[in-house]
Amino acid sequence: MELRQLRTFMTTVKLLSFTKAANTLGYAQSSVTNQIQSLEEELGTMLFERLGKQIKLTKDGEHLYNYADQILKLADEAKDHIGNSLVPRGSLTIGTPESLCSYRLPRIFQEFRSRYPEVELNIRFDTSIVYRDHLRKNTVDLVFSLGVPSLETDLVTHVLFEEQMAVIAAPAHPLAKKSTVIPADLNGQALILTEPGCSYRQLFDSILTQAGVKPASAMGVSSNEVIKRFVCDGWGIGFLPQITVQQELLAGQLVALPWAGPAFNIKAQMHYHKAKWLSPALKAFIDVTLAMIPF
Template structure:
């Protein structure tokens, strides 16, 4: 089997179409079609079937996909070790949520880049759910995730540290002076929450549904920094990690409400796909995270 043909096959599976795969690989669509036809001829089977405008893997295609990932990873490993036998090199794609990025990543990335200057480290910021999908598609190597303990069967998960969460408001907010705050106290309040898909927002909204809480308003803000500033200005109650607002809590510009409702078991976790080849660059980053963050 030709490795280029296998890479094209896997890219089609990840992108969902021949056209998208051609764009990603910078091939003409006829090249993609020809490579798949050649692969099917060599294996004497069909790998895809078309139903309307959708393409789906055949039973043979599903078998090949399981093995293709491992074959391509082994090829990458061999190439990396031959070209750079002395240490980590190449590209490394890391995903991290903004709430971890500002407080945790700068020192970690600085140390990694100084120690392994041959690695081209690329950082991406998004929601934790999108990171998990990116790991499955192979567009991310490693993701740092804030969530309840994950049990995804296709991902390898390393727990790094617990991340305490708080309900926060400006000092002048009525609930900031309350001796205790329970879920029912949030009824009729203005809430400031992160964007949809954020793992801890999903947990918080699940709690609101459980207690049938109807807030007065809910404002979605994708930036943690903007969330902090809106909360400081008294525009509502927000739900963030204590680490993300440590300076504001110390300065007194935000107050952690005395929450007596359900606890939120959030951990910082490092994840990568179970079938992913652990390149020297990945191994070095994982080791550094364990040394500095656990």
């Protein structure tokens, strides 16, 4: 099994086309086909289902994809490490919540790109629980998260700053007229929240559960913009970082309810695996981020 074959396999998976993979890699299509067939013969299994001109990964192909991704990342790290390059280059994959990426991180990305133009940044959105799993599998290099301070001993965690949270409603909502709002006030209310895997959604759910609150309904939405739209339209109560709703609050489209319940204590954090080799690019990104706090 050669690295060249694994790179061809990964490219084919991403493009789902032998022809497109050949064009991208600068090979003849027959070369791509031969490399895939050689892998299949060596592994004794089919990696792709061929359905006419369409191809689809088999279960064994999916397993190989996960291994190949890690193998190629480690090979690139070894090349950089042994080459001992002092100039950051290559690529970094950063995991981040949408709210941090949209409102907090653009200055970091812009500054880093201006200093290190040879480094390609790849940004991925998902929940913090999923990202921690990615760190352990080495499929992302570094993760930003919002939540209570992490206690996971296999990760290096930098607490960056406290993120103010807001319990939000439409101006016409009955709770908008109250001088204070406590968890019990959300009994029987419709909630429009982030996905269940979101760390600050879990904290909010925990606060309500401990108070014995039973909402009428809870809708999980993966987009902050959609949550804001639904809350503006009177669908229910939302819970988001205050910075994400600042514009709507100033415009009078939303109100931040005067929360008098338990403090949220949500921290913006940066994580990477303790065993991760800090390539020049990754070390430079960490340094730039820490130098620009608060941001």
